[in-house]
Amino acid sequence: MLNFTIRRLVLAVPTLLFISLVIFLLLELAPGDPMAQVPLTVPPEVKEKMREALGLGQPMHIRFWKWIVQFFWIEPQVLIDSIFGTTFSEGDLRVISWQTRSPVMDIVVQRIPQTLWVVGTAYVVAILIALPIGIYSAYRQYSWFDQMGTFVSMVGFSVPPFFSGVLVIVIFSVQLGWFPSIYDTTLVVNSWDSFMLQLKQMIMPVMVLALQITAQLSRFMRASMLDNLNQDYVRTARAKGLSEYTVVMVHVLRNSMIPVVTVIALGIPAIFGGAIITEQVFKVNGIGQLLIGAIQANDLPMVQTLTFIFAVLIVLFNLIADVLYGILDPRIRYD
């Protein structure tokens, strides 16, 4: 297993390099000049200097190499410095945002907690709802509960977050006035009241995100339970007189959870991507909104770094899912 994990880790390196190259080339080959906004009265030689200050003067491969070094070598050093108070990265150039002229990673670090809070809560809530629904609708297949579950999850698949989000805003904040429609990230939770405020403003984004995840997970849980419910070992368990609860919740559930756990792991990066829209709807200033803002402001280093962070998440969780599968299911050992 360890062997397999190491092999996959090594394989992840070229994958990530390839993805970073794709992102870099996409931004590179695209027409569009970062100097387009500079007034025409600025003389060309000054423009050339400004270009160099942005790091645009050098050939493509050198800039790619510099970006790789900055991202994989200097940024981790900065992280170590900030944790242990060391000075490894002193004097090194970091990836600089064109919008704010400050290091991209600093801004990302500021924004990540908001995204993690909303996305993380939504994921946990969705898992807690989806698993019981999936188990029960498989156990009572074709009952009215199962039919309802199918319909609700079909709706969950089909209603895009930018519609469900706007819909809950209309219902809960325009009509009923229960929750604020804008997520206030400056809120500091230090008392019961502010905690309630935080809870209130989190309900709607979490609800919208959780609806989608629940739809997918409960379907998957149901399918996986159905695969196992008709197996021979279930009949054996019943035949030796185990209670129905033990049969379903211990024997069947444990076996059905194997693929579901990997799906949960695989879904995490997709959720970060999907949160881009939800963040936009509820004005949560997380990394999704940061990405949209950077795209609109033509801030290429920021776009490049954020897109790459999303890619790293996908590769990482794919790896985790594969390893989990091997650990949970002794029949599947890759080596």
Add this chain to the structure above:
Amino acid sequence: MTDHDRTDSLVPDEGIVPVSTVLPGAAGVMEEFTTPPSSQWRDVWDQFKTHKGAMIGAVLFIFIVAGVYLGPYLWSIDPTQIDIRARNQGPSWAHPFGTDQLGRDILARMMSGGQTSVSVGITAMLLALFLGSLIGVVAGFFKRLDGPLMRLTDLFLALPLLPLLLVMMLLFREPLSAAFGLERGIFILIVCAIGITSWMPTARIVRGDVLAIKEREFVLAARSIGTSNTQIITRHILPNVLSPIMVSATLGIATAIITESALSFLGLGFPPDFPTWGRLLFDGVDYLQQYPERVFWPGLAISLTVLSVNYLGDGLRDALDPRIRGR
């Protein structure tokens, strides 16, 4: 699952023998003492009819597509006609869905927006399907290309798609609209962007099926009488992998429509004077407090279309699966 169960679940897979591949002579002999065989598509249709959700979905989808393309002939108000005196009106007989902030008729805009949304969905799905089936068939059929092509698929699956789509929209918008005109350029851009980023699931499914079918006797028979690779693929393999392709086609329409609306909603899709459902929704958000129905109609249209297509795909999957059919 034990080993025994595994083989158990594999056996029905082997049973995917479309009726068309059964030797005609054998069928002729059987005909004398069995009921006349019904054709494969007849069986598929019979099974499809029993899935109520799928029937409703199919009818609804046809209704939406017809309403969007034929509707403008019945409802002949120009969606771009500005009537500033009749702005922000509620529903009336003259304007069943009301008018927007410039007095444009919302029903007419919904129809013209639906045309764009549905055509983007269908064209992008066709492109993704073409790419996916091509790569899937080639990877499954030619052993030497299997490794590289599947690594390529894995790499594409590891790309963060929505951020990349947004970046593509931003960067290639200007040159393409300069080359093909504003609307057509963005149409091409959106269709290509969605097509290029959504062929991977189809490719994987098709490859898996091709790998299984390639080893079957009828392919061996075809090869032994000297059929060329191209003909084996087009005559013997493609018809047999048609069902997974059709199922991913329906699901592809749903994803493409949602993706296009998401792009428009983020302000990176079609220009404002060229409505799509996503764009109408995005425009409606500004008037959320006063006129919530302006958000409701386009959102409902997107959701209903996607819902009907999803149910259609669900029914199609059941109908095309011979293990379920006839039960």
